[in-house]
Structure formats: structure tokens, C-alpha cells
Amino acid sequence: xxxxxxxxxxxxxxxxxxxxxxxxxxxxxxxxxxxxxxxxxxxxxxxxxxxxxxxxxxxxxxxxxxxxxxxxxxxxxxxxxxxxxxxxxxxxxxxxxxxxxxxxxxxxxxxxxxxxxxxxxxx
Numbered sequence: 071x072x073x074x075x076x077x078x079x080x081x082x083x084x085x086x087x088x089x090x091x092x093x094x095x096x097x098x099x100x101x102x103x104x105x106x107x108x109x110x111x112x113x114x115x116x117x118x119x120x121x122x123x124x125x126x127x128x129x130x131x132x133x134x135x136x137x138x139x140x141x142x143x144x145x146x147x148x149x150x151x152x153x154x155x156x157x158x159x160x161x162x163x164x165x166x167x168x169x170x171x172x173x174x175x176x177x178x179x180x181x182x183x184x185x186x187x188x189x190x191x192x193x
Contacts (some may be wrong), residue, residue: 082115
């Protein structure tokens with residue numbers, strides 16, 4: 071299982087890199103989608119690490135609620151409630167519709183991604 075966790079973490083880094091590329095090119099909707107994917111994989115890797123499994127869902131808030139015992143997760147969810155909702159919308163709309171996101175929304179999502187990584191994977 072350790073190998074699977076490392077694969078999830080590596081893939082999360084790649085999605086973050088894609089988000090940074092999209093952001094530099096003003097493709098904010100794609101940047102949000104890639105940030106959402108990076109965040110989802112960080113959370114799922116932590117769930118695998120702690121519980122050995124994760125629920126089959128793509129909702130960041132639902133996945134994070136399973137980690138509420140991890141120090142900082144509840145505060146993170148309160149602080150970034152709107153960002154998390156925007157990221158979930160980005161995931162859905164990137165596949166079926168089009169939704170416009172703005173530079174400041176993406177910047178806030180990047181902050182949330184960095185903070186979540188620190189909360190979940192601090193050593």
C-alpha cells in the first residue's frame with residue numbers, strides 16, 4: 071500500500087504543476103480543475119495512509135470530513151469553505167459545462183492547496 075500512497079502523492083505534484091502552467095497561461099478554469107485533482111489525491115493518499123481505504127466520492131468536503139481527527143483539518147474546512155466549493159464546481163464543470171474562474175480565485179485555491187499539503191503531510 072505504501073507504493074500506492076507514493077503514486078497518489080506523485081500524481082498530486084504533477085496536477086499541481088499542470089495547474090501552475092494553466093495559471094501562467096490564464097487558463098483559470100483548467101488551473102482550478104488541476105488544483106482540485108491535486109487536492110483530491112493528497113486527501114485520498116492520507117486516507118489510505120491512516121485507514122487503508124477511502125470512500126468512492128469526488129467531493130473534497132466529504133473526503134476531508136473523514137479526516138476531521140487530523141489536527142488542522144476542521145479549521146482548514148472552515149477557512150476555505152468557498153474555495154472548496156469552487157474547486158468541486160471546477161471538477162464538475164470542466165467535464166460537462168464551462169465555468170469562468172478569476173485570477174484571484176485561483177490564487178486562493180493555490181494557497182489552500184499548499185496549506186492542505188502542510189496539514190496532511192507535515193513530518
